[in-house]
Amino acid sequence: MLEQALKHLRYAMILRDCAGASRDPAARQLFMTMASLHETRGRRLLRRVRPRAEAKAPPPDRPWHSGRSARR
Numbered sequence: 442m443l444e445q446a447l448k449h450l451r452y453a454m455i456l457r458d459c460a461g462a463s464r465d466p467a468a469r470q471l472f473m474t475m476a477s478l479h480e481t482r483g484r485r486l487l488r489r490v491r492p493r494a495e496a497k498a499p500p501p502d503r504p505w506h507s508g509r510s511a512r513r
Contacts, residue, residue: 443490449483452476 453476460472 442486446483446486446490449479449486453480453483 456472456476456479460469460476463469463472
């Protein structure tokens with residue numbers, strides 16, 4: 442899924458470059474619209490991937506914390 446998200450973001454960058462190089466306003470508008478769609482899809486996929494990656498991540502290593510509170 443991460444590969445798909447990055448692919449969409451790459452397409453968005455390429456389409457924005459094409460829009461910048463285009464002289465025709467209609468073509469520029471089309472490139473920008475398609476870039477916006479790909480960017481939205483890529484960001485949506487990244488939001489779906491991020492919680493999965495955080496759930497699989499091991500807890501941070503804290504050597505100073507023994508897991509128990511000190512006696513008082």
